[in-house]
Amino acid sequence: xxxxxxxxxxxxxxxxxxxxxxxxxxxxxxxxxxxxxxxxxxxxxxxxxxxxxxxxxxxxxxxxxxxxxxxxxxxxxxxxxxxxxxxxxxxxxxxxxxxxxxxxxxxxxxxxxxxxxxxxxxxxxxxxxxxxxxxxxxxxxxxxxxxxxxxxxxxxxxxxxxxxxxxxxxxxxxxxxxxxxxxxxxxxxxxxxxxxxxxxxxxxxxxxxxxxxxxxxxxxxxxxxxxxxxxxxxxxxxxxxxxxxxx
Numbered sequence: 001x002x003x004x005x006x007x008x009x010x011x012x013x014x015x016x017x018x019x020x021x022x023x024x025x026x027x028x029x030x031x032x033x034x035x036x037x038x039x040x041x042x043x044x045x046x047x048x049x050x051x052x053x054x055x056x057x058x059x060x061x062x063x064x065x066x067x068x069x070x071x072x073x074x075x076x077x078x079x080x081x082x083x084x085x086x087x088x089x090x091x092x093x094x095x096x097x098x099x100x101x102x103x104x105x106x107x108x109x110x111x112x113x114x115x116x117x118x119x120x121x122x123x124x125x126x127x128x129x130x131x132x133x134x135x136x137x138x139x140x141x142x143x144x145x146x147x148x149x150x151x152x153x154x155x156x157x158x159x160x161x162x163x164x165x166x167x168x169x170x171x172x173x174x175x176x177x178x179x180x181x182x183x184x185x186x187x188x189x190x191x192x193x194x195x196x197x198x199x200x201x202x203x204x205x206x207x208x209x210x211x212x213x214x215x216x217x218x219x220x221x222x223x224x225x226x227x228x229x230x231x232x233x234x235x236x237x238x239x240x241x242x243x244x245x246x247x
Contacts, residue, residue, distance in 0.1 A: 001028070001145070001246055001247070002025065002026065002027050002028075002144060002145040002146075002147045002149070002246070002247040003025070003026040003244055003245070003246055003247075004023065004024070004025055004149065004170065004172070004207070004244070004245040004246075004247065005023070005024040005025075005026065005046055005242075005243075005244050006023055006039075006207075006209060006239040006240065006241060006242065006243045006244075007019070007022040007023060007024055007039035007040060007042050007043060007241065007242075008020050008021050008022040008023075008037045008038055008039015008040065008067075008241060009021065009039070009209045009210065009211060009239045009240055009241055009243075010037070010063075010210070010211060010212075010213045010216075011063055011153075011154075011174070011176050011188075011210040011211060011212045011213060012063050012212055012213045012214065013063065013213045014038050014213070015213050015217060016218070017211070017213070017216065017217060017218050017219055017222070017240075018039070018211070018213075018240060018241045019037060019038040019039035019041075019042075019241055020037025020038045020039060020063040020064075020066065020067070020213075021035045021037040021039065021063060021064055021153060021209065021210050022034065022035050022036060022037045022038070022039030022040040022043070022067060023035065023039075023151065023172060023209065024043055024046055024047070025142065025144065025149060026046065026047075027124070027144040027145040028145050029051060029052075029123065029124070029144075029145070030051050030052045030053070030054060030123060030124065030144070031046075031047050031051055031052070031053045031054070032053075032054050032055075032056065032142060032144065033053065033054070033055040033056070034056055034058075034140070034151050034172070035056070035057060035058055035064045035065075035153065036055060036057065036064060036065050036066070036067040036068050037063050037064055037065075037066060037067050038066060038067045039067065039241060040067035040068075040070060041067060041070045041073070043074070044073070044074055044075075044076075047074075047076060050077045050078060051078065052078045052079070052081075052121075052123065053076050053078060053079075053080045053081075054080070054081050054083065054121055055080060055081070055082045055083065056083045056084070056116070056126075056140055056151075057082070057083065057084035057085070057088065058084075058085075058131075058137050058138055058139065058140075058151075058153055058154060059084075059085060059133065059135055059136060059137035059138065059154060060084070060085075060087070060091050060135070061135070061154065064153075064154075065092070065095070068092070068095070068096060068101075069100075069101045071096075071102075071107055071111070072101075072102045072106075072107055072108060074108070074109060075108055075109060076109045077109075079109070079110040079111065079112065080109060080110070080111040080112075081111075081112055081114060081121060082111060082112065082113050082114065083114045083115075083116045083119070083120070083121070084113075084114075084115065084116060084138075085115065085116060085117070085136050085137075085138050086115050086117055086136070087115070087136075088113050088114065088115045088116075089113045089115065092104070092113055093113070116128050116138065124142065124143060124144045125142065125143035125144075126140060126141065126142050126143075127140070127141040127164065128140050128141070128164075129141075129159075129160035129163055129164050130158075130160050131152060131154065131155035131156075131158055131160050131161060132155050132156040132157070132158040132160075132187045133154045133155055133156070133187050134185075134186050134187065137153075137154050137155060139151060139152035139153070139155065139160055139161060139164045140152075140164065141164040141165075141168065145247075147169045147170070147247045148167065148168040148169050148170075149168060149169060149170045149172065149247070150164040150165040150168045150170070150171045150172065150173075150201075150203065151164075151172045152164055152165065152171070152172070152173050152174065153172075153173070153174040153209065153210045154174060154176075154187075154188065154210065155174065155187060155188070155189065156183065156187030156188060156189065156193075157189070157193055157196075157197065161173070161197050161201070162197060162200055162201045163201075164201075165197065165198065165201035165202075165203050166201045166202060166203075167201070167202050167203070168201070168203045168204070169203070169204050169205065169247050170203065170204065170205045170206075170207060170245065170247060171197070171198055171201065171203040171205070171206050171207070172207045172209055172239075173189065173194040173197065173198070173206060173207070173208060173209070174188060174189050174194065174208075174209060174210035175189055175190065175191045175194050175208040175209070175210065175211055175225050175229070175238070176188035176189060176210055176211065176212040176215070177189060177190040177193075177212065177215065178190065178215050178216075178221075178225070179191055179192060179224065179225060179228040180192075181215075188212070191208060191225035191226070191228045191229040191236075192228055192229060192232055194206060194208055194229060194236075195228075195229035195230075195231075195232035195233040195236060196232055196233075198232075198233040198236070199232060199233050204235065205235045205236075205237070205245075206229065206233055206235060206236040206237070207236075207237050207238075207239050207245065208222070208225060208226065208229060208236065208237070208238045208239060209239040211225070211238075219238075219240055222238040222240065223238060225238055226238035
């Protein structure tokens with residue numbers, strides 16, 4: 001069995017509706033963390049077993065990496081591999097140091113930085129593709145525990161979203177804009193866009209996440225996004241912090 005735990009489901013900033021973006025996948029063999037918004041602070045409530053931990057970053061906007069500041073609180077038994085786009089070593093090496101936070105090399109656990117273009121974990125299947133955003137951003141596709149999970153956040157409609165989600169058991173996809181909202185120059189998706197992508201790629205389930213904090217101030221507004229998406233793709237859920245899906 002594979003579990004998907006939504007630790008943070010907001011985009012941009014934290015509100016009472018949720019923390020910034022972070023998702024945890026527990027498989028029979030490993031833990032996989034997707035992005036490191038402030039939701040990551042709760043990861044140790046779920047990471048209890050002695051299994052490897054992998055963290056994948058989609059890009060370097062602060063709402064996706066600000067939670068790295070809390071890495072010193074974790075006491076994971078196994079080493080942590082942190083994977084991200086080109087520049088991961090450079091940008092995180094500049095951030096995870098004094099005077100901003102505890103230096104990376106002083107973490108209470110072993111951790112290593114990798115760039116996904118050159119290094120991928122051998123323990124499970126992972127693919128990546130560029131998405132359409134205001135800066136370089138990657139989506140991911142994982143083959144773990146007999147399931148396929150696609151993760152695409154911070155993107156407009158694009159081929160990468162469809163290719164990563166193709167035939168997946170679950171597509172975790174952003175929903176930053178409101179239903180019917182006209183997108184601006186900062187590429188993101190409306191719930192109807194995410195649902196249309198789910199139909200096109202043939203995923204089995206769609207989980208909406210990365211709700212723009214200024215547009216979705218409460219869970220009721222997420223319910224409206226879910227309602228709109230379900231008219232196009234019925235097996236859609238609007239994620240909330242603490243939600244657990246079993247695949």
